[in-house]
Amino acid sequence: MAPTEAAAAAKGRVTALGVAACERDAEKLEFIEEKTKNFDAEQARVLAEILARNGGAEYLRRHGMEGRTDRAAFKARVPVVTYEDLRPEIERIANGDRSSIISSHPITEFLTSSGTSAGERKLMPTIEDELDRRQMLYSLLMPVMNLYVPGLDKGKGLYFLFIKSETKTPGGLPARPVLTSYYKSDHFKHRPYDPYNVYTSPTAAILCTDSFQSMYAQMLCGLLARTEVLRVGAVFASGLLRAIRFLQLHWKELAHDIRTGTLSARVTEPSIRAAVGEVLAPDGALADFVEAECAKDSWEGVITRVWPNTKYLDVIVTGAMAQYIPTLRYYSGGLPMACTMYASSECYFGLNLRPMCDPSEVSYTIMPNMGYFELLPHDPAAGEPAAAGRDDGPPPRLVDLADAEVGKEYELVITTYAGLCRYRVGDILQVTGFHNAAPQFRFVRRKNVLLSIDSDKTDEAELQAAVERAAALLAPYGAGIVEYTSQADAATIPGHYVVYWELMVREGAGGRMPEAAVFERCCLEMEEALNAVYRQLRNGDAIGPLEIRVVRGGTFEEVMDYAISRGASINQYKAPRCVSFGPIIELLNSRVLAKHFSPACPKFSPHRK
Ligand code: AMP
Secondary structure (H helix, E strand, O other), X not given: OOHHHHHXXXXXXXXXXXXXXXXXXXXXXXXXXXXXXXXXXXXXXXXXXXXXXXXXXXXXXXXOOOOOOOHHHHHHHOOOEOHHHHHHHHHHHHOOOOOOOOOOOOEEEEXXXXXXXXXXXXXXXXXXXXXXXXXHHHHHHHHHHHHHOOOHHHOEEEEEOOOOOOEEOXXXXXXXXXXXXXXXXXXHHOOOXXXXXXXXXXXXXXXXXXXXXXXXXXXXXXXXOOOOEEEEEEEEHHHHHHHHHHHHHHHHHHHHHHHHOOOOOOOOOHHHHHHHHOOOOOOHHHHHHHHHHHOOOOOOOHHHHHOOOOOEEEEEOOHHHHHHHHHHHHHHOOOOEEOOEEEXXXXXXXXXXXXXXOHHHOOEEEOOOOOEEEEEEEOHHHOOOOOOOOOOOOOOOOEEHHHOOOOOEEEEEEEOOOOOOOEEEEEEEEEEEEEOOEEEEEEEEEOOOOEOOOOOOEOHHHHHHHHXXXXXXXXXXXXXXXXXXXXXXXXXXXXXEEEEEEEEEOHHHOOOOOOHHHHHHHHHHHXXXXXHHHHHHHHOOOOOOOEEEEEOOOHHHHHHHHHHHOOOOOOOOOOOOOOOOHHHXXXXXXOEEEEEEOOOOOOOOOOOO
């Protein structure tokens, strides 16, 4: 529905973004307008505020910034850094040094990023009032969504949200994922009632670190409220698929509980039992319905069958999550997928002002009040952005967001209230346009190299594109790739790329497992899709034939369980697109059903890109 139609239904106040659903929404939409119109002035204000606050801290003093709050001095004196550069400061804070090292406000906790450094999770220092900024960004999401989808106050959201148990650094600061920090905060736990943000999941279930109990209770409550549910979501697409998998595994037990009005004894947490007890009553008709739907051979469209009033999926499917789009389409019967925000442990960045657009068109508008942002130009043809802040090259020239050029790619560099200064986030973004004076970005990829055997470098986006091309060959068989990862196998001579595929075959709907020759063609198709350096080296025998290993159903769930058992967060978990960790490779290899190799060399000509 276009904003004007939705607005007509809502009859709210007119704002530049559309007609607001209610007065509170109007204020939020006007806030977005004001901040994006005065984007650069707001950025200058935020930088001056950060520099005034943290100017007395050791880090800025060391770089000659004490007392200086202007942008020119900042740009001239403060280096562009990576996590590795900041590691000594971060370790001192983690080890208990409470002096003002990077921030004059006390570091209250570390947020454990899903990004790693030397095999360990990155620890992002944060301060108390960052929670207010995160909360502020969250508060903008529904007013924007209400412009496009009317009536969301008439029902509930089924969101699968999880926390993870936290650890303490040697110096005693909590270390936990950013969403765990947020859900455990008073901001979330004691949020005022908002008719546009009513969840089916009891807070007690969200706040339980036992992922089975948490998921079980959230799914049960979602089933009990099935006709009230207007949107279904999780943070990332992988989380929502995990919920569907959970339903596939546990529907009988869930239906039993609904039939008898008693909660499974496997849920032991008293606060969850109490919360579920408030909504659970014997309902034979609903139990029959759940059993009938879940017993069907085909799970196509299961989300819309079980939750028939769902208007959209609220789930991030940009970046590494793009590969889940076909599977989500299958389970949801083609519901729109809304990617509402772009955020990280370091800083929350911005939101999608057209949340109902196609996933391929998602652009995020950065909010200038979240932190101070700069851009490191990135030439896609030249590989990664130049190493910054090093001795072996000129210092990089960073671009202010107001000067971003449409069509160009940049790496995001941030300066935060918590004390990160000119810190490279590692995300590559492409400018797609502006909302007022605020640039809008397509998330291109996380800067990294996934696979390398020789001088070849294959990144996540290239591997994803190759897998998608090969997946098209499976489509006639009613088969698709549920999940994949890769490994640079150096044990063979020459080394070769191994790609692990977990498949879904729609057997109930006439699908069948493709024969070996099809998988061999898939191997070659992937090689054809890889970059010129790869194809050249492959033709020169520096790289062996690409191999596909088909693993049995549920393998990637085991990989995820393993990662979670080692400290990963369910919310932030993203299946690794490349694995090098021995136990995970062993796990994958022990689940292999079949191996297939590319039967020929991919085409290569020095003139073809
Ligand atoms: P973490 O540090 O674990 O919170 O992960 C943050 C990273 O997740 C970001 O730097 C991005 O690489 C990725 N990410 C977050 N939001 C999005 C989004 N909307 N689309 C694509 N990738 C995202």
